[in-house]
Amino acid sequence: MSVYQHRRFSYDYEVDICLVIDRTGSMRPILDTVKNNAVNLHRDIKTRMELKGKTVSALRVRVIAFGDYAADGPEAIVGSDFMTLPEQTENLEACVDGIRAEGGGDIPEDGLEALAFAIRSKWNRGPGKRRHIICLFTDAPAHDLGFGEQAEGYPLSAPKTYEELSAMWGFAQYPGEMDTYAKRLLLFAPDEGWWQRIRTEWENCILRPAARDTGLQDVSYAEMLDTIANSI
């Protein structure tokens, strides 16, 4: 008798998305885009995935807002827990609504520390098919790691060097702290400095170039959604 019969399997995707958002003064446009569409996020991702013949069985989203430790102090990077959608959609709205586009000090921000914070999220480690997506939005280059280490509240657990951060991300033959096959990094950021280096050197990373200081006003919700859906 053939072994190819009567089996019930699950091919659903369990998706975790970590939205890492530069919350400094110029970022009002993209913050508004995320705020205005948070309520539809679950429905829109599900619909796009269904068009691709894939099913999202579980969707969780967390938000990390970041600025500059040297200018903003201990509140430079704040993050929520993962929220399950659609059940906790209101929490997500409130969370995004609570982000004020302000502060930041000089032009570069502590984006690398925020990225490390995102990598160390409590990702779903269940047995099903998984996607762990970090989606980072900024219109500024990143400070070197440790730029704000003298500031109050700077995290002691932050990686000390870019190489250490790269090892946290990991590579197919040298796994880091995330699931090698599940992870995706989507950068909406200026194609310069550390962002450019990450785009060039890290696996499973896509950078959509953004102009400096524009608040990513040229990034539409549809583009954001397509980039996320294509990465699943």
Place this chain on the structure above:
Amino acid sequence: MSELGMIYAYWQLTPFTTQGSGTAQWCQGERDGNLYFIKEFLSPTLPPEGADMNQPMNQARRDACIRFYKHMRRLYGTLQSVNNGCLICPDGDEELFVHDGHYCAVSPFITPDIPPESICTLTPWERIVLARTLVLSLSAVHDAGIVHSDIKLDNLMVTRNVTGACNLKLIDFDSGFFTDDPPLSPETLHGDFAYLAPETLMFMVEEPVPLTAKLDVFALGLVLHQMWCGAFPAYPTPDFRCVGEAILENAPVTLDASLPESLADIIVQMLAVDPNARPTLAEVYQQLETVMAELDGTSLAPSSQEGSEAMPYEEPYQEAYEDQVQEQVPVAPAPRIPRRKDRSGWVIGIAAAVLILSALVISLLILKG
């Protein structure tokens, strides 16, 4: 990356997009006036220049790159060695290169004259001829030891030549693997969920089943059905999310009633749950011959008028098919179609000679006079 600058020797014409690809991003490029499809793989990436190669992480990255490059060179090289013009894949040393730390592959950019979803609107004769071309092309790929692993309607590019005849190209071999080097884990197997064979679905949930070229035969069965009627076979939804899953669980799967019986027969066999029960591509090809023979003499076959120069689609197809058979897989002998001789050159030559002679005679008469 300087947006829309140069990528190796190609001008980047469009921004990168990840549309339709989970493991790469792609853009359109141009070189020497020709359009190209440039695909940048998201993994692996090269260690940066000057990196300390004694570090285990950098060694691992370098080894991964070497493995990837060797695999892709072998894949593209083997495909080109059996390419009769119906396979669109990178060719030559300049079409697999590193750009900004990522491997890029370049192949000719084809814009289909007939979108994949409109193939079903072609005449029955055209559809079956295109199906035969597809079977021949895939047969050559399999004979070379390669499983395409992403056979789907969207990977067929159908164009029309100047005579109006349709040509079919098979694209996107990057999910392909060699039968002597199959994927070892689900994460390294790619393909469109809607076309996955039962054994592929089992493999994806880590059941120990072998993956062979028969998974392409299953997907091809679905494609032949779509080429004929524009839809997948009917299966119970939403209980099942693809045909393969329904078949795996012995749920009813029904072919479209418009399919000729002989075509339906072979598709049923191609969709067998057990890969070993599926027919070979040679058998599929033979059955398509039967379908054509059945069309012949019915209203679905091209009439003698349709075969004329006004609607030249029978003869060009058969000529194209004949060339393919001679160049690659001799699955079945092709009918010999006599070519018309073009005599227009002779007429022009004779006319020119008469004019020159007349001019000489007149000149001589004038000189004598």
